[in-house]
Amino acid sequence: MQITREQITGLLLAGGRGMRMGGVDKGLQTLHGEPLAAHVLRRLAPQAGALVISANRHPDTYAALGAPFGAAIVADTLPGFPGPLAGLLAGLRASATPYLLSAPCDSPWLPADLAARLAHALNANQADIATATTVDADGNTSLHPVFALLRTGLADDLSEFLDAGERKVRAWYARHRTVEVVFTDERAFYNANSLQELADLEGDRGPG
Template sequence: MPDLPAAIPASDITGLVLAGGRGQRMGGADKGLQTLHGQPLAAHVLARLAPQVGTIAISANRNHEIYATLGAPWQARVLADTLPDYPGPLAGLLAGLRAARTEWLLSAPCDSPWLPADLGARLAEASRARGVAIATATTTNAAGEVSLHPVFALLHTSLADDLAAFLDAGERKVRAWYARHTAAEVSFADERAFYNVNSLQELADLDRA
């Protein structure tokens, strides 16, 4: 990758909301379109991610017209996987890396309505400081256990060809792909910011809260 500038401005980052999954733990429902407090989950994520980036896109494999309306205020593009059969978040990342018109891609899943407002800034600073093409988020619980949140990530678009080759080899695991590279891990204090909704029951409980 090229030498990094003194800082990575938001204008050099494309945001990507990952909403291309099967929604298996939600009975096949399109997770990003399930509502929380009257708004689709993906709309909550878009609203928090958009101020952190210069342009934004949505990775989706269903309901493109609906997702396009969610992204309308920011003129978000809706991107489908280039690989068949819902191969996982790496396929969404590849679509984002290929379509980005900036040097950097900042990704977040569609079911994380409280993602940090400083996610992009902190991951960008870590990438610049360490001179690496990948930065991801971690949290530490009260027991001192560290959790990696791999799809909350900042990626340099020069990684696209390597990721394509990884997927072509039949690989699907995000952490296994990151292991091929040097990645910066950034610790965030607020575990709730990375909470993701895994079931319709969880969503109903949150909606009543």
């Protein structure tokens, strides 16, 4: 049975330390006059029936950004900024739908068909997790693990994984039936890792 938009909760991952940007809240840095998180929300919202923002700092600011989309704000239940899996767990716990679509706050050009393609692959392969990968002109592949569609029933297993002190996204994915979906547009997954990289984007309007 086809996965519908209403069965998906979109999760914006904005709970990191932003260490490669000098410790700033990455999702609130501006691109073309708007916070990065606003760009991502605008592309994520049409692909999901509900939205959640994982944020460990500035919850009021994120609440204002998410208000036009009806987004709820959640924080990690584990202390010390333990990484994206903690954000995923918060999103899985907050979701009232059978599926969760996650995306990072620093990738303003995420594909408009991300949910549709991941959902098709997850269904076709009877998988638990579908995640994105790209292939460059030389045939080299790059996995983008936090662009993923997950069954929300995985929450308890992820909680146990984190309680055991584990933090690696790929190691947790390896515990489940995971399918990788190839996207051809690498730029759609571009993320700004430094303030200079973000500044370099100002003259670029992204993929068409």
